[in-house]
Amino acid sequence: MRIEAHNLDKHFRNVHAVKDLSFTVEPGRVTGFLGPNGSGKSTTMRLMLGLDNGGGETLYDGKKLSSHLPVTRTIGAHLDAKFFHPKRTAYSHLRMLGAEAGISKARVHEVLKLVGLESVAKKRPGGFSLGMGQRLGLAGAILADPQVLMLDEPANGLDPQSIQWLRDFLKFYASTGKSVLVSSHLLSEMELLADDVVVIARGKLIAAESMPAFLSRATGSSVVVRSPQSEKLGELLSAQGIASTTDGARTIVIPGATTDRIGEIAFANGIPLSELSPRTASLEQVFLELTESGQEYRLGETS
């Protein structure tokens, strides 16, 4: 199911939290939703779900969410790890959420087992850890096997094994043709997970594109070459107007170059290479570059 967010806009008294935001989430792909703290990610998700009143509209396969019945077969949302009554058992919580789509008791048990909460199904979630709360929230979101998953910081509080499980699960979910929109502060995790990214800062759209396209925006892409004749290669490159820097013995770094071009030059001059690899910027680098000026709550300098 394709999600189209059109001109989403939201004011909180004096704060313009979301500014004319438009983007799409494609089916069969995991879309990462990134932005600094207070950039409007959660507000945007709430607007998309119709929970907050604001400008713009969000269409799901061209129709409003309320036109898709049962809604829970269309979208499953997990917005907070603590959205449950602390005295209502995990099982009862899911039974309640399953009312709209007529979810069976067997499916509730199946989902609890899937998220690893089967042993605490009859326990009250007031005593759950943050990670267990996340799992319960995720269980609620996937209960009716919806066409769209919308998850707000689902990895917060999860242990490494659970994060890996979540990553595999979301990738698998998207591979079945469903849409996944997931926000996270864990950029390294998002780099492994997301096919596309939507980046916002101060409520404004910074980027909405595929992950490779986003990473290529970095100013720091370079090629790393290791060779027993690194000095000679450096001189050859310099003669062709290509700048390089040494990075330890027998290793040079060539900013802005491609591996194809450097490989050709080395081959043409008979220079043996023991390493020729691209050094692309990490998602974190690109994210920080693009959102630096859009940080709502700035941190102080560390000494």
Add this chain to the structure above:
Amino acid sequence: MISNLVYEWRRLWSVRATWIMTFVYLAITGLLGAGPLFLGDGSFGTQTWKGLYSTNANFLCLVMLSVVASQFFGHEYRYGTIRLTLTEFPKRERVLLAKTLALAVYVTIATFLGWAVLGVVGFIAPEGSIATEGPGLNINGGEASELWQVLVFGFAYCVIAMSLTMITRNLALGIVLPLLVSAIIEGLIQLFAGVANGKLDRIVDVLPFANGTAWLTHLPDQPNAGLIFAAWVVGIYLIGTAMFFKRDA
């Protein structure tokens, strides 16, 4: 709409507080009903069957039901589950209607259970303690003219509690405000009115719960009591509805 109702019903009965408050409501109803019958020595006056069955219109009983009524929205806002509810049911009018209907069904069941308890109390009461004629005892001012009014009065009280919770988004205020107004504030206003040489009469004439009680017991000098009480209930409900629709979840 059926799924909305199923959702509300499961939400209502899957927390222990509902069971506890219902049990406490029944216990208080039974105790208030039994008190005059078992402890009375004739000085209390005469209790009638209708007076006995009017017991659960008492504010002490209704406050227990109002706890459950407030939970319809109070728990949703306190624990953030309103966002789950409105994601599942994006049409807010349906959510509100389902909650109101579920509340009506709950109050009806609780009232009938209360009457069942009072029936048992009356059945085992000492012989001669229930008269067939004369005014019945009831702390709110007397027996209900018709028993259906006990049910309607209870539902109206709970609608006020639920609506105040919608307005304030605060579970405790939804419970405390109706109790405070009915048990203390209206009494104080009436007290001041007595020494204000008629200056507060207009206010006294439109007090919500005084009019509600007058309607319940058919006080002859207040023919519009029912309308005034209904106007309060509908007015508060409409304000709550407007807030529910206008504000972010």
